[in-house]
Amino acid sequence: MLALIGILTIATLLFCIMSKRLSPIVSLIIIPILGAVVALYIVPLFQGGVEALPVYTTIPKMAVAGISKLAPMAAMFVFAIIFFGVVSDAGMFDPIIAKILKVVGTSPKKIIIGTGVLALIAHLDGNGAVTFLITVPAMIPLYDKLGIDKRILAGITALSAGVNFLPWTGPMIRAASALEVSTHDLFTPLIPAQLTGLAFMVFMGWYWGRKEEKRLGLVGGGAGGTMAAGEEAEAITHFKPKELTEEELKLRRPHLFWPNLILVIVVITCMVATKIAPTIIFMVACCIALTLNYRKPAEQSARINAHAKGALMMASILFAAGVFTGIMSGSGMLKAMAVATGEFVPNSLASHIPFIVSLIAMPLSLIFDPDSYYFGIMPVVANIGGFPPIQVAQASLLGQMTTGFPVSPLTPATFLLCSLSGVDLADHQKFTIPVLWAASIIMAIGAIITGVFPV
Numbered sequence: 001m002l003a004l005i006g007i008l009t010i011a012t013l014l015f016c017i018m019s020k021r022l023s024p025i026v027s028l029i030i031i032p033i034l035g036a037v038v039a040l041y042i043v044p045l046f047q048g049g050v051e052a053l054p055v056y057t058t059i060p061k062m063a064v065a066g067i068s069k070l071a072p073m074a075a076m077f078v079f080a081i082i083f084f085g086v087v088s089d090a091g092m093f094d095p096i097i098a099k100i101l102k103v104v105g106t107s108p109k110k111i112i113i114g115t116g117v118l119a120l121i122a123h124l125d126g127n128g129a130v131t132f133l134i135t136v137p138a139m140i141p142l143y144d145k146l147g148i149d150k151r152i153l154a155g156i157t158a159l160s161a162g163v164n165f166l167p168w169t170g171p172m173i174r175a176a177s178a179l180e181v182s183t184h185d186l187f188t189p190l191i192p193a194q195l196t197g198l199a200f201m202v203f204m205g206w207y208w209g210r211k212e213e214k215r216l217g218l219v220g221g222g223a224g225g226t227m228a229a230g231e232e233a234e235a236i237t238h239f240k241p242k243e244l245t246e247e248e249l250k251l252r253r254p255h256l257f258w259p260n261l262i263l264v265i266v267v268i269t270c271m272v273a274t275k276i277a278p279t280i281i282f283m284v285a286c287c288i289a290l291t292l293n294y295r296k297p298a299e300q301s302a303r304i305n306a307h308a309k310g311a312l313m314m315a316s317i318l319f320a321a322g323v324f325t326g327i328m329s330g331s332g333m334l335k336a337m338a339v340a341t342g343e344f345v346p347n348s349l350a351s352h353i354p355f356i357v358s359l360i361a362m363p364l365s366l367i368f369d370p371d372s373y374y375f376g377i378m379p380v381v382a383n384i385g386g387f388p389p390i391q392v393a394q395a396s397l398l399g400q401m402t403t404g405f406p407v408s409p410l411t412p413a414t415f416l417l418c419s420l421s422g423v424d425l426a427d428h429q430k431f432t433i434p435v436l437w438a439a440s441i442i443m444a445i446g447a448i449i450t451g452v453f454p455v
Contacts, residue, residue: 002039003340006333009035010376013324017372024371028320032327033059039331059327066326067319070177072279074318078311079282080168083267083289084125085307090293091252092260096121097138108148108218109209112156115139116205119160120198124264126169127310128405128413131161136420147216151431152208154421158406158432159204163197163439165190165402167271167278170314174374175393177321179382183278184271189452190394196446197403200439251303253293263288321375328379338383350386354453357381358395358444362437365404369411373400391453398447399440407433 013031016022022030036059087093097118104114115135122134135157143153165172167183176183212218244252253260267285270276290300328334345353368377378396382389405411407429418425448455 001043002331002333003336005035005039005043006328006337009328009333010337010380014368014372014376017369024369025316025320028317028324028371028375032324033063035333036062036327036331039333059331062326062330063323064326065330066324067322069180069326070318070322072277073173073177073183074315076183076279076282077168077173077318078315079279079286081125081127081311081314082304082307083282083286086286086289086293086303087260087264088125088130089248089251089303089306090256090260090289091254092257092264093121093134094252094254095257097134101138101142104142106142106146106218107209108146108212108216109206111139111142111146111148112152112209112212113202113205115153116156116160116201119157120164120201123161123164124166126166128161128411129416132157132413132417132420136417140421146212146218148212149208149215150421150423151427152212154406154417154423154428155432155435156201156205156208157421158417158428159201159403159435159439162403162406162436163194163201163443165194165397168282169402171370171374171397171401171405173314173318174321174370175378175397177318178325178374178379179389179393180325181390181393184275185390186393186397189450190397190447192450193398193443193446193452197439197443200442204435256293259292260289263292317371321371324375325379334379334383337380338385341380341384345384345386347386350384351454353381353384354387354391354395355444355448355455357392358398358447358453359441361396361399362404362440363399363433365399365401365408365410368400369408370401370405387453394447394452395444398443399437403436403440403443407436 009032012035013027016027016031017024040058100114100118104110118138119131119135123131136153139153140150142148143150165187167187172183172186176186263285267281270281271278290303294300294303364373364377374396378392378400382392401408401411406414406417408414409425414428415425417423418428421428447453
């Protein structure tokens with residue numbers, strides 16, 4: 001009975017989120033509470049008369065326990081958003097973008113690979129929409145000038161952002177929250193697999209560039225490569241990024257480029273190579289970035305307020321997820337579902353589940369949004385048994401809303417990418433989905449080789 005109530009609770013959660021009947025925050029809080037009332041109060045009331053569990057104290061304790069476990073992650077995400085927002089406002093990325101645009105010249109191969117590198121850097125804050133807003137407008141004039149297929153612009157940007165999952169990105173935070181593990185334990189073993197994904201991104205940039213050179217009849221591949229006759233013969237030698245607004249110029253601190261860059265490098269190094277709590281790393285880094293770039297308290301407050309909306313939204317979802325995981329775990333529904341599911345899975349197949357998940361994680365992005373998957377589906381699969389639960393989370397991160405988010409109709413960022421690049425959604429999906437799925441599988445192979453999970 002407990003397993004059935006758990007299944008109905010998760011099914012209701014998925015329906016409400018995917019059909020947009022309720023927001024993720026409302027769904028993650030209200031639905032598990034109602035499910036727990038049925039499981040811990042209504043059912044025992046019918047089975048045992050008046051001796052039902054004290055639901056008015058039991059369920060709140062479960063919810064608070066779940067929130068307490070996720071509080072450090074929520075704090076980390078809030079300060080990570082503010083930190084990367086501050087160094088971006090200060091203009092740390094501007095010289096990097098300008099350098100990339102200067103290096104790529106008129107070679108399609110360099111332009112496409114440079115687009116991937118730019119998206120890689122822009123995605124450091126883990127925000128797909130910001131990545132697309134930085135990358136596409138900066139590069140699209142080059143694609144227009146040379147006649148390079150816009151689907152490639154959208155594809156390489158999506159691929160670069162997709163394989164660049166980091167400890168403070170949404171899927172990583174959700175996976176860690178759902179299984180109550182640290183992002184460090186999740187991410188560090190996946191670094192070799194991620195490097196294979198990045199290598200695949202560079203390869204695809206080279207491959208697409210080579211095809212475009214042949215299609216466009218371009219001769220030579222250097223920065224000053226000679227083009228075919230006609231209007232395409234004019235080289236792009238002094239291309240510049242879009243002009244900054246007056247407000248953006250006031251926020252720029254070009255003389256602090258190197259201090260900001262060193263600070264970002266130190267933060268990422270500490271995240272990957274040390275056992276320091278990520279929350280503390282970003283709290284300290286955020287304070288340093290604010291003090292370094294904006295000395296006046298009023299300026300610091302303005303920068304915090306500028307990035308508060310995104311930070312508050314993600315923190316709210318995480319706290320709501322804490323209610324969900326706390327109640328589902330504390331009530332025993334999660335364990336009951338795992339046991340029931342495990343009875344239908346042959347023992348010989350159980351150890352292969354992480355590998356199977358890694359193969360289908362990317363297309364699952366087309367069906368489940370991140371909240372539905374990481375808080376509804378993944379915990380049940382992870383607790384079937386026969387393997388460490390963390391392996392399912394790591395397998396999921398190789399595709400579900402990582403490589404999958406730039407083509408999923410469930411994410412607004414997908415429509416933003418298509419709009420900015422001028423590519424129809426259907427064309428973008430047909431062109432990019434096979435490549436993103438291939439990237440996911442290649443990273444899965446890298447994870448298997450490095451022992452993250454078995455075949």
